Structures are given as structure tokens and as C-alpha cells.
Amino acid sequence: MADKKELAVAALRNGTVIDHIPSNMLFKAVKLLDLENVASQLTIGNNLNSKRLGAKGIIKVADIFFTDSVINRLALIAPTAVINVIRDYEVVEKHPVILPDVITGLVKCDNPKCITNNEPMKTRFTVVDRSAGILRCDYCSHSVTTDRATIL
Amino acid sequence: MNSNSLVTIADLTKEQILHILKQAQFFEEHPNHRILEGKVVATLFFEPSTRTRLSFETAANRLGARVIGFSDAGTTSSSKGETLKDTIKMVSNYVDVIIMRHYLEGAARYATEVTDIPIINAGDGSNQHPSQTILDLYSIYKTQGTLENLTITMVGDLKYGRTVHSLLMAMRHFNPTFRFVACDELRMPREYIEFCRDNNISYTEHTDFSADVINSSDIIYMTRVQRERFTDILEYEKVKDLYNLCNSMLDDSRDNLRILHPLPRVNEISYDVDDNPKAYYFTQAKNGLYARQALICNALGIDILKHHTTNG
Numbered sequence: 531m532a533d534k535k536e537l538a539v540a541a542l543r544n545g546t547v548i549d550h551i552p553s554n555m556l557f558k559a560v561k562l563l564d565l566e567n568v569a570s571q572l573t574i575g576n577n578l579n580s581k582r583l584g585a586k587g588i589i590k591v592a593d594i595f596f597t598d599s600v601i602n603r604l605a606l607i608a609p610t611a612v613i614n615v616i617r618d619y620e621v622v623e624k625h626p627v628i629l630p631d632v633i634t635g636l637v638k639c640d641n642p643k644c645i646t647n648n649e650p651m652k653t654r655f656t657v658v659d660r661s662a663g664i665l666r667c668d669y670c671s672h673s674v675t676t677d678r679a680t681i682l
Numbered sequence: 683m684n685s686n687s688l689v690t691i692a693d694l695t696k697e698q699i700l701h702i703l704k705q706a707q708f709f710e711e712h713p714n715h716r717i718l719e720g721k722v723v724a725t726l727f728f729e730p731s732t733r734t735r736l737s738f739e740t741a742a743n744r745l746g747a748r749v750i751g752f753s754d755a756g757t758t759s760s761s762k763g764e765t766l767k768d769t770i771k772m773v774s775n776y777v778d779v780i781i782m783r784h785y786l787e788g789a790a791r792y793a794t795e796v797t798d799i800p801i802i803n804a805g806d807g808s809n810q811h812p813s814q815t816i817l818d819l820y821s822i823y824k825t826q827g828t829l830e831n832l833t834i835t836m837v838g839d840l841k842y843g844r845t846v847h848s849l850l851m852a853m854r855h856f857n858p859t860f861r862f863v864a865c866d867e868l869r870m871p872r873e874y875i876e877f878c879r880d881n882n883i884s885y886t887e888h889t890d891f892s893a894d895v896i897n898s899s900d901i902i903y904m905t906r907v908q909r910e911r912f913t914d915i916l917e918y919e920k921v922k923d924l925y926n927l928c929n930s931m932l933d934d935s936r937d938n939l940r941i942l943h944p945l946p947r948v949n950e951i952s953y954d955v956d957d958n959p960k961a962y963y964f965t966q967a968k969n970g971l972y973a974r975q976a977l978i979c980n981a982l983g984i985d986i987l988k989h990h991t992t993n994g
């Protein structure tokens with residue numbers, strides 16, 4: 531299996547591998563997970579061959595295990611992403627990302643007259659249509675689709 | 683967060699709406715019922731709206747409450763850069779209920795999240811204006827004797843008119859039939875059409891404000907068509923007079939028909955309609971007082987009907 535071969539390259543002992551990130555979203559994903567400032571070993575690959583996506587990105591980070599609420603934010607920009615949790619060189623957990631029901635402090639409301647764009651506060655969106663990826667601002671009710679959402 | 687806050691009409695169940703209307707009816711019969719003696723009400727108008735503010739302040743005064751507040755954001759701390767949160771927290775120290783109007787959408791929802799004092803939304807940008815909806819419902823209820831099974835025709839700016847959107851949503855409990863009369867540019871937005879479908883509400887859409895439509899209506903809800911809503915001025919010139927109502931158009935209308943309008947009007951209802959007994963928009967505005975008395979009590983958790991029976 532191609533995945534296995536790639537995982538082996540970095541020979542991660544403990545940590546997280548995030549696979550199947552669409553290539554154009556890789557750096558957004560890095561930013562969203564706040565990996566720019568981690569001190570542990572970090573391997574980022576992009577434009578790798580993928581049967582599913584054409585080109586994919588992959589993130590391998592040592593000694594960091596994300597909580598579901600953090601990792602599921604990825605669903606917003608990379609719904610195809612797959613999380614592999616590695617302990618002692620073994621994949622002990624493997625699961626897709628799941629879009630949470632409520633997304634706090636992550637998406638910008640594109641309504642300039644929305645209170646969230648005028649007060650120092652967190653935005654909050656409710657997922658109103660999971661299959662179509664439609665989010666609605668809890669404050670002004672404007673809708674945005676996940677593929678067009680501006681990430682803060 | 684105070685659960686008696688009112689941010690949007692969608693927060694209210696059918697039973698709550700009917701209960702508020704019954705309280706409004708009580709206040710119409712007893713307008714000076716000083717049940718809020720000793721209470722302080724704040725009216726925070728970050729955006730000026732004399733009409734709404736006077737209505738709320740009169741309501742509070744007739745209930746015996748004291749009123750503090752401001753009517754223009756230019757004179758307040760928010761013009762010095764204070765956040766909405768800080769203003770709400772500061773005022774919360776002084777009062778029992780906050781009535782607020784704000785130019786930003788979602789401001790009232792946010793305010794409820796930073797205080798335990800009940801908030802009444804008196805309009806947040808183009809978003810919500812639930813007290814207008816309650817007075818509209820009360821006007822319909824009073825003139826028709828019921829809210830159930832009515833044919834309601836909405837005319838004019840159905841795209842941006844928040845009053846028609848809120849009224850539409852509130853009426854979902856009462857099996858209405860809607861007729862939406864507007865030009866293409868200002869037709870009812872898709873989300874509200876879908877709302878009708880999802881809630882099994884029957885509706886028809888018209889570009890003609892025709893005799894057929896008028897003569898089959900129980901309520902005609904007029905709104906203003908504003909020039910600034912049009913991207914194409916020629917289009918505005920073409921349609922601006924198509925949705926005006928004059929008295930002769932009412933000749934064959936139902937006896938129970940009433941004409942509503944959130945006011946102020948410009949020329950969408952001609953002055954010759956004013957003397958027709960079917961013209962209801964001035965009384966509608968007056969109903970706003972009783973509706974707001976009911977809403978203030980509701981926000982304070984006071985049930986005037988219970989109170990009244992126990993006190994004789």
C-alpha cells in the first residue's frame with residue numbers, strides 16, 4: 531500500500547500523520563493547526579501522487595496528538611483528510627475528519643455589517659447542511675459554503 | 683445569558699406568541715398598569731430610531747418603570763471606541779432590562795451572551811426586529827379575530843424587507859396562505875420560499891398587483907420600494923409605481939380585509955386610502971405600544987394575566 535510506504539519514510543515513532551490533504555489546502559492546514567510554531571519534528575510533503583485526489587499533501591508531526599475538536603476543524607478545508615495516530619511506529623488509530631456541528635473562532639463572516647467583524651469576539655457558525663457544506667453565522671444568519679469560507 | 687431575552691421572533695413558540703398577544707390585549711384594556719414600579723429599563727439606541735424608541739419608552743413609562751438610556755450612538759461611549767460588550771456590561775449593573783437597537787447585525791444576540799440581564803432586540807441592522815412582528819401579529823389577530831387560516835398578501839420590497847420575512851416566519855404556526863407581490867428584482871428570497879415549502883405553507887408569487895390578488899386577501903401588508911435597493915435605476919423607474927395602492931383598488935375587496943404597513947410610508951399607499959375603514963396602519967402603530975408593554979413584562983418574567991387574576 532502506497533500510504534504505508536510513505537509513512538515509513540519519515541519513520542515516525544510517536545505522533546500524528548495527516549494524509550490525503552488536497553494539495554492546494556496543505557499550507558492552510560498547517561496554519562489552521564498552528565504548526566508553524568511547534569518545536570518537534572515536522573515533515574510536510576506536497577504534490578504527492580494520489581489516486582483519489584490527483585495531488586495530495588501530507589503532514590507528519592512528532593509527539594503531538596490533536597484533540598478531536600482541533601483536528602476536526604480540518605474538515606472545513608480538507609474534508610478528505612485522514613488522521614493516523616502513531617504510537618511506537620504503529621498506526622494505532624486511523625479515522626477521517628468530521629465537520630463539527632458548531633465551528634467557533636475559525637471562519638470569518640463575509641457580512642461586513644456583522645457584529646463579529648466589528649467587535650473583538652470569536653465568530654460562531656452552525657452547520658446547517660452537512661452534505662452541501664453550508665454554514666450559517668449564529669449572529670447575523672448569513673450563510674457561507676465550506677469551500678468558499680474565509681479561514682481566520 | 684437570560685432566557686427571557688428576545689432576539690428573534692424564531693425564539694418564540696406558538697404558545698409564547700399567543701400568550702404575548704393576550705397580554706398585549708390586556709394592556710390595551712388597561713394601558714396604565716403600574717406593575718413595574720421600582721424597575722429601571724434601559725433603552726440603548728446605538729442607531730437612532732425615534733419611532734421605535736418612543737414606543738418602547740412610552741410602554742415602560744405606562745408600566746410605571748423608570749427609563750434611562752441614549753438615542754444616538756454619537757453621544758455615547760461607543761463613539762469613543764468602547765466595545766458593545768463593555769457598554770452592555772456597564773449598563774447591566776444599573777437596570778432590570780435592556781432594550782437595544784444597533785446598526786450591526788447580530789448585535790443583540792451577542793449582547794445576550796455577555797450579560798444575565800434580559801435583552802430585547804429593538805432592531806439589529808437589517809437582521810431582526812421582533813417587536814415589529816409582535817405588533818403586526820397583534821394587529822392581524824385583533825382585526826381578524828384569529829391568526830389561523832388567513833390569506834396574507836405581501837407587497838413591494840420582499841427582498842430586503844425584514845418585517846415581511848419575520849412575519850412570514852412567525853405565521854408558520856398558523857396555517858397561512860401567502861401571496862408575494864413584487865418585481866423580479868425585489869422578489870421573496872429563495873431561503874424564505876424554501877422555508878414555506880419546508881413548513882407546508884401555501885404561497886403564490888405575482889409580479890402583478892392585480893384585482894384577483896387584492897380581492898382574495900384578508901391582510902395586505904404593504905412595504906416601501908426604495909430606489910437605493912436597485913442596481914439598475916431604469917428598472918426602478920419602471921416598477922416604482924406598480925406596487926402602489928389607491929382606494930379604488932379596494933372596491934371589491936373582502937369586508938374583513940385590512941391594510942397594514944410598518945410605516946413610514948412614502949407614496950406606496952395613496953392618501954385616499956387613509957379614510958377607508960380597511961386602512962389599519964395608524965392603529966397598527968398604536969398597537970405597538972401594547973405589544974411592547976407585553977414584551978417588556980415578558981422579558982422580566984412577569985405574567986400580567988396571572989398577576990391580574992391573583993390581585994383581582
Ligand SMILES: [Zn+2]
Nearest residue numbers: 639644667670
Ligand atoms: Zn455574521
